[in-house]
Amino acid sequence: MTALxxxxxLPLLRPLGNILRALLRNPPSAFGxxxxxxxxxxxxxxxxxxxxxxxxxxxxxxxRPPGGGHLFGTDELGRDIYxxxxxxxxxxxxxxxxxxxxxxxxxxxxxxxSGYVGGLFDRIMxxxxxxxxxxxxxxxxxxxxxxxxxxxxxxIIAIALTSWPPIARLAxxxxxxxxxxxxxxxARLQGASTLRxxxxxxxxxxxxxxxxxxxxxxxxxxxxxxxxxFLGLGAQPPLPEWGAMIATGRRYxxxxxxxxxxxxxxxxxxxxxxxxxGDGLRDALDPRQMTGRAMP
Amino acid sequence: xxxxxxxxxxxxxSANPTGHRQRRLRLRPGRILxxxxxxAVTLFGLLLLTFVIGRMMPVDPVRAIVGEDASPDTYMxxxxxxxxxxxxxxxxxxxVGDVLRGDxxxxxxxxxxxxxxxxxxxxxxxxxxxxAILIGAGLGITLGVVAAANKDRWPDHLIRIVxxxxxxxxxxxxxxxxxxxxxxxxxxxxxxxxxxxxxLGLVEGPTGLLLIDSLLAGEMEVFRSALRHLVLPASILGxxxxxxxxxxxxxxxxxxxxxxxxxxARVKGLSRSRTIWGHAFVNIRVQLVTIVxxxxxxxxxxxxxxxxxFAWPGFGQYLTNNLMIGDMSAVMTCVLLVGVIFITLNLLSxxxxxxxxxxxx
Numbered sequence: 054m055t056a057l058x059x060x061x062x063l064p065l066l067r068p069l070g071n072i073l074r075a076l077l078r079n080p081p082s083a084f085g086x087x088x089x090x091x092x093x094x095x096x097x098x099x100x101x102x103x104x105x106x107x108x109x110x111x112x113x114x115x116x117r118p119p120g121g122g123h124l125f126g127t128d129e130l131g132r133d134i135y136x137x138x139x140x141x142x143x144x145x146x147x148x149x150x151x152x153x154x155x156x157x158x159x160x161x162x163x164x165x166x167s168g169y170v171g172g173l174f175d176r177i178m179x180x181x182x183x184x185x186x187x188x189x190x191x192x193x194x195x196x197x198x199x200x201x202x203x204x205x206x207x208x209i210i211a212i213a214l215t216s217w218p219p220i221a222r223l224a225x226x227x228x229x230x231x232x233x234x235x236x237x238x239x240a241r242l243q244g245a246s247t248l249r250x251x252x253x254x255x256x257x258x259x260x261x262x263x264x265x266x267x268x269x270x271x272x273x274x275x276x277x278x279x280x281x282x283f284l285g286l287g288a289q290p291p292l293p294e295w296g297a298m299i300a301t302g303r304r305y306x307x308x309x310x311x312x313x314x315x316x317x318x319x320x321x322x323x324x325x326x327x328x329x330x331g332d333g334l335r336d337a338l339d340p341r342q343m344t345g346r347a348m349p
Numbered sequence: 350x351x352x353x354x355x356x357x358x359x360x361x362x363s364a365n366p367t368g369h370r371q372r373r374l375r376l377r378p379g380r381i382l383x384x385x386x387x388x389a390v391t392l393f394g395l396l397l398l399t400f401v402i403g404r405m406m407p408v409d410p411v412r413a414i415v416g417e418d419a420s421p422d423t424y425m426x427x428x429x430x431x432x433x434x435x436x437x438x439x440x441x442x443x444x445v446g447d448v449l450r451g452d453x454x455x456x457x458x459x460x461x462x463x464x465x466x467x468x469x470x471x472x473x474x475x476x477x478x479x480x481a482i483l484i485g486a487g488l489g490i491t492l493g494v495v496a497a498a499n500k501d502r503w504p505d506h507l508i509r510i511v512x513x514x515x516x517x518x519x520x521x522x523x524x525x526x527x528x529x530x531x532x533x534x535x536x537x538x539x540x541x542x543x544x545x546x547x548x549l550g551l552v553e554g555p556t557g558l559l560l561i562d563s564l565l566a567g568e569m570e571v572f573r574s575a576l577r578h579l580v581l582p583a584s585i586l587g588x589x590x591x592x593x594x595x596x597x598x599x600x601x602x603x604x605x606x607x608x609x610x611x612x613x614a615r616v617k618g619l620s621r622s623r624t625i626w627g628h629a630f631v632n633i634r635v636q637l638v639t640i641v642x643x644x645x646x647x648x649x650x651x652x653x654x655x656x657x658x659f660a661w662p663g664f665g666q667y668l669t670n671n672l673m674i675g676d677m678s679a680v681m682t683c684v685l686l687v688g689v690i691f692i693t694l695n696l697l698s699x700x701x702x703x704x705x706x707x708x709x710x
């Protein structure tokens with residue numbers, strides 16, 4: 054962290070701008086960013102891009118193969134798969150956005166408070182994150198959704214409940230390095246309260262790495278949400294969620310391959326895009342790999 | 350799909366979930382005691398978590414047993430039998446006591462103790478996961494070494510795309526596409542289940558691992574059928590887990606290849622491949638053991654989805670089946686077990702680290 058400690062928005066924006074430029078120079082990450090951009094545009098203009106009503110049942114045209122007015126064919130109720138995929142982008146984005154909005158602040162608050170206050174509070178909080186971290190994301194989400202009842206919102210809550218610990222750990226580690234800095238000591242000597250120091254001096258410094266960690270997490274969030282949808286614990290029919298579409302298409306998959314193929318490709322593409330961006334981010338931030346040479 | 354907080358780069362290892370591994374514990378009683386206490390606290394927390402989730406559930410556990418038409422008297426009787434009239438903390442203590450005695454409750458669906466059910470389905474999952482990790486580790490380590498040796502050249506880029514693709518696939522979808530392509534169209538592999546229906550129940554015990562049992566019994570037909578059924582789900586699971594192993598191997602190898610002794614070896618006239626495999630690779634074996642152990646635990650997650658697609662009668666399918674009918678004591682025991690397996694693997698990789706790395710002794 055060479056950025057000057059300043060408690061304005063600047064420490065967040067400047068490194069993020071640099072990172073964005075580094076990502077665009079790397080072809081795989083640039084491709085990932087393009088896909089994510091497209092995803093946003095598709096979600097925004099979904100009503101214009103869709104050729105059919107995603108919920109319109111047409112029992113005369115069930116299980117039609119791709120072509121003939123239906124780009125990706127129709128499902129068992131005659132609904133247009135292409136249009137459902139287009140509207141499905143909105144659900145995918147909603148999941149990512151909500152999980153991020155819940156997880157970011159929770160992780161940041163717990164991590165910074167735990168790192169700054171230290172002592173028993175820190176030990177208890179870190180023990181709690183350990184417990185959460187001793188499960189794979191999907192298994193714990195499964196248990197939470199089972200307890201809350203299957204629905205899209207509960208799936209989002211369950212995923213959020215399982216993805217805050219890594220963020221909290223990261224924010225805590227960052228806080229430990231900032232706690233010892235002169236500017237924090239100066240703020241303390243000026244009589245700033247603990248709360249004020251955490252919120253004004255430490256949180257802004259932790260933000261860049263937290264934002265990056267959240268980005269790295271998004272591919273996992275998408276796959277977990279799709280997995281929950283597939284198991285019938287996430288979005289419920291007739292919502293055009295991609296994982297749920299695969300689950301209903303499964304019964305017809307041997308004869309009508311398009312029912313499962315296209316939603317799966319959509320999930321694959323979006324999660325690949327986030328992974329490519331995440332991979333580029335890791336490389337851009339890992340100093341050892343920047344100096345690395347090829348084998349002599 | 351690997352554990353959520355699995356280290357992202359070689360330098361992240363120090364920030365591992367339980368913080369045990371990197372501390373390079375020496376065999377000092379104080380340290381060991383500290384570790385035992387820390388594990389005990391984590392296990393206690395696990396119990397608390399599963400207890401809370403179990404109590405949050407919307408399904409009425411009494412109704413699930415007595416049915417919709419039971420009289421209020423019957424209802425109250427079962428209500429008291431289950432201990433639901435006691436305060437929550439007392440219920441929790443009873444739960445902990447039961448678990449410590451090895452009593453994890455009775456499954457509503459099968460009417461048998463949950464732990465017996467799980468022990469019965471576990472070999473199927475172990476067989477699948479072990480086969481998968483062999484594929485994943487073989488693939489991931491090879492690709493990682495090749496990628497590092499060719500950093501920023503086309504093999505590196507290609508390997509990155511191949512391994513990221515495996516990491517980005519929704520694994521249940523890959524399973525279905527695999528079934529359509531390799532089973533329905535090409536007929537190269539067996540379909541769902543562990544073995545063709547024709548051979549079902551022909552070989553039983555002693556290990557529960559069908560490949561080994563059928564060999565022991567000399568049933569080559571069953572062995573071939575089991576192998577044909579195993580190969581597709583295990584390959585998909587292995588491919589999905591290879592991404593993480595590849596990334597870490599590449600990162601570890603780059604660390605080594607940038608060091609002076611590699612340059613020395615090359616200047617001495619040692620061949621490229623001898624330098625890579627004989628010098629650099631030898632030094633990352635210990636770190637790789639840790640990564641492979643963690644990945645093995647992460648396979649449980651993929652197993653839940655892949656077992657559902659392939660109707661594989663293992664742990665994952667048991668878990669999802671019980672989720673659907675709201676059999677919470679079964680579900681919570683499964684969750685608890687996954688947590689315990691994860692903690693054990695963490696500890697195991699820690700111990701392996703100490704055994705194999707002479708510097709930590």
